[in-house]
Amino acid sequence: MDPEFLKTITFVETAETSESDFHPKTFDEYCGQKELKTKLKLYTDASRMRNEPLDHLLLFGPPGLGKTTLAQIMAQVMDVGIKICSGPTLERAGDVVAILSSLESKDILFIDEIHRIPSTVEEMLYNAMEHYRVDVIIGQGAGAKSVNLPINPFTLVGATTKAGMISAPLRSRFGITERLDFYLEDELCEIIEQNARFLQVVLEKGAAMLIARCARGTPRIAKKLFRRIRDFAQVNNNNQATIELVQQALDFLGIDEEGLNAVDRKIIETIAITFNGGPVGLETIASMIGEDSETIEDVYEPFLMRKGYLEKTPRGRQIPRAMLPRFLKSAGGQKTLFS
Numbered sequence: 137m138d139p140e141f142l143k144t145i146t147f148v149e150t151a152e153t154s155e156s157d158f159h160p161k162t163f164d165e166y167c168g169q170k171e172l173k174t175k176l177k178l179y180t181d182a183s184r185m186r187n188e189p190l191d192h193l194l195l196f197g198p199p200g201l202g203k204t205t206l207a208q209i210m211a212q213v214m215d216v217g218i219k220i221c222s223g224p225t226l227e228r229a230g231d232v233v234a235i236l237s238s239l240e241s242k243d244i245l246f247i248d249e250i251h252r253i254p255s256t257v258e259e260m261l262y263n264a265m266e267h268y269r270v271d272v273i274i275g276q277g278a279g280a281k282s283v284n285l286p287i288n289p290f291t292l293v294g295a296t297t298k299a300g301m302i303s304a305p306l307r308s309r310f311g312i313t314e315r316l317d318f319y320l321e322d323e324l325c326e327i328i329e330q331n332a333r334f335l336q337v338v339l340e341k342g343a344a345m346l347i348a349r350c351a352r353g354t355p356r357i358a359k360k361l362f363r364r365i366r367d368f369a370q371v372n373n374n375n376q377a378t379i380e381l382v383q384q385a386l387d388f389l390g391i392d393e394e395g396l397n398a399v400d401r402k403i404i405e406t407i408a409i410t411f412n413g414g415p416v417g418l419e420t421i422a423s424m425i426g427e428d429s430e431t432i433e434d435v436y437e438p439f440l441m442r443k444g445y446l447e448k449t450p451r452g453r454q455i456p457r458a459m460l461p462r463f464l465k466s467a468g469g470q471k472t473l474f475s
């Protein structure tokens with residue numbers, strides 16, 4: 137493979153890797169996901185003992201739950217290299233051939249948003265995953281010929297937020313398929329405390345739980361909220377995050393005691409008040425509140441559904457009947473949410 141060609145490829149770093157932030161580097165530092173961790177630890181130990189690459193692994197799960205981080209930990213534990221790239225940037229099969237040829241034996245190739253790779257790339261991956269071979273076109277025009285070349289045995293770790301969008305042939309080539317679930321509040325607390333220790337912020341007992349409750353089951357959101365609270369603590373309270381300070385910061389950020397933000401409240405309000413609890417179509421809600429429908433579906437709805445505030449039905453979104461009176465309590469004749 138032409139080394140110059142390799143230089144043209146950009147590897148997209150998808151995990152947050154800023155130095156000023158804590159990032160788990162071992163399974164022990166990776167909080168929660170206990171069952172998944174136990175399985176992956178076992179698989180990585182077994183393949184290390186056999187001195188073989190790990191079987192190809194497909195990770196499903198909503199954004200920010202730690203898929204990229206997990207792949208990096210596995211590479212660290214197995215003491216192999218990892219290349220991280222993103223499905224939409226792998227436009228040409230030739231680019232992928234170049235990446236695959238550059239992998240050392242047992243290395244991990246992590247492809248984020250794997251549901252977005254073009255079909256030509258996908259077909260090329262089949263052969264690479266199964267037989268560790270790639271087809272390379274040598275020469276141009278009439279003299280061009282296809283040569284089937286071996287590559288080093290490697291592990292493909294694919295990550296996707298959209299389970300349903302992976303084609304069946306691609307999915308069937310992964311030996312291990314696992315799902316990441318939303319985190320429990322206790323687990324998010326642990327992540328927040330881990331970050332507080334790293335950033336040397338003093339957290340009052342109970343303050344971490346207050347943040348965890350607003351983190352929508354997602355480590356990325358927990359960390360983001362904690363960073364904003366740290367700003368508050370630094371400027372106003374000598375780096376001490378007391379319960380009172382956290383409460384003030386959450387109010388300032390527009391997050392209520394239920395963990396709902398302004399957009400969540402708008403969605404609920406629109407369905408409850410304007411459409412009498414629904415059902416109402418996603419597109420209608422999107423245009424009423426001025427948000428993109430995909431964002432509503434991927435970012436806001438999962439949390440609202442887990443809270444029991446929203447239901448999906450074949451006729452559209454609705455507020456569960458039992459919840460409606462609570463959302464419709466009128467204050468001084470005017471209908472307001474949670475009043």
Ligand SMILES: Nc1ncnc2c1ncn2[C@@H]1O[C@H](COP(=O)(O)OP(=O)(O)OP(=O)(O)O)[C@@H](O)[C@H]1O
Pocket residue numbers: 150151152158159160165166167168169198199200201202203204205206248297327355356359
């Ligand atoms: N189990 C965990 N323990 C501690 N920190 C975590 C954990 N999972 C994720 N994080 C942190 O949360 C952030 C998001 O993780 P990561 O980038 O791995 O998510 P992702 O699932 O790859 O998201 P996306 O689907 O958007 O690519 C990172 O800063 C990571 O360090």
Ligand SMILES: [Mg+2]
Pocket residue numbers: 150151203204205248295
């Ligand atoms: Mg990622």
